[in-house]
Amino acid sequence: MKKLVAEFFGTMWLVIGGCGSAVLAAGYPELGIGFVGVSIAFGLTVVTMAYAIGHISGCHLNPAVTIGLWAGGRFDTKEIVPYIISQVLGATIGATILYLIASGKSGFELGGFAANGFGEHSPDGYSMIAVLICEVVMTFMFLIVILGATHSKAPKGFAGLAIGLALTLIHLISIPVSNTSVNPARSTSQAIFVGDWAMGQLWLFWVAPIVGAILAGYVYKYLSPDTED
Numbered sequence: 001m002k003k004l005v006a007e008f009f010g011t012m013w014l015v016i017g018g019c020g021s022a023v024l025a026a027g028y029p030e031l032g033i034g035f036v037g038v039s040i041a042f043g044l045t046v047v048t049m050a051y052a053i054g055h056i057s058g059c060h061l062n063p064a065v066t067i068g069l070w071a072g073g074r075f076d077t078k079e080i081v082p083y084i085i086s087q088v089l090g091a092t093i094g095a096t097i098l099y100l101i102a103s104g105k106s107g108f109e110l111g112g113f114a115a116n117g118f119g120e121h122s123p124d125g126y127s128m129i130a131v132l133i134c135e136v137v138m139t140f141m142f143l144i145v146i147l148g149a150t151h152s153k154a155p156k157g158f159a160g161l162a163i164g165l166a167l168t169l170i171h172l173i174s175i176p177v178s179n180t181s182v183n184p185a186r187s188t189s190q191a192i193f194v195g196d197w198a199m200g201q202l203w204l205f206w207v208a209p210i211v212g213a214i215l216a217g218y219v220y221k222y223l224s225p226d227t228e229d
Contacts, residue, residue: 015094031168043168050160091189119160139212
């Protein structure tokens with residue numbers, strides 16, 4: 001239960017910090033943080049939580065990470081569903097808190113609410129196929145970094161930093177393409193509030209990250225066959 005509570009709060013923080021930076025701070029006139037700031041914010045949520053709850057739950061904060069770790073032989077099958085439920089609930093509460101804050105401003109309009117999308121709902125108009133490829137590849141590389149940085153033979157104490165920087169880099173690459181998901185829980189939480197097109201396109205932001213994560217799990221297990229200490 002402590003692991004699940006940790007995943008709940010960790011994923012909530014990821015949405016408040018990452019999506020919150022996009023909704024509240026990215027477009028602020030003159031002083032807005034822009035895409036770079038949002039990318040850094042997402043990375044910082046993972047870095048801070050990695051050192052806060054990594055020793056409790058492993059700090060997955062993401063159904064794709066949970067499934068990728070399982071595919072890589074690092075996670076127990078029976079814990080997958082409880083972890084994913086905790087992550088989605090945490091993300092949804094994070095989005096709710098963000099909505100309550102954002103709607104407190106005069107003239108508030110929900111807009112895209114940092115939801116992920118393709119076609120006309122991609123920030124720069126990328127097609128469904130382009131977004132699908134991007135999400136699979138970005139999640140694949142994210143899991144390769146996670147599996148490598150958390151391996152028993154990797155340098156100790158740096159996993160959180162490496163993983164957070166990887167997520168920052170992923171956002172720097174792919175925000176214009178899809179608003180960057182690589183995380184079905186994060187996508188779900190924002191889509192719930194936007195509804196309509198965001199819920200209609202949500203399937204891609206579950207399928208693509210999970211496919212990328214599973215591929216990475218098996219590939220890394222092949223690349224690094226040594227058993228964990």
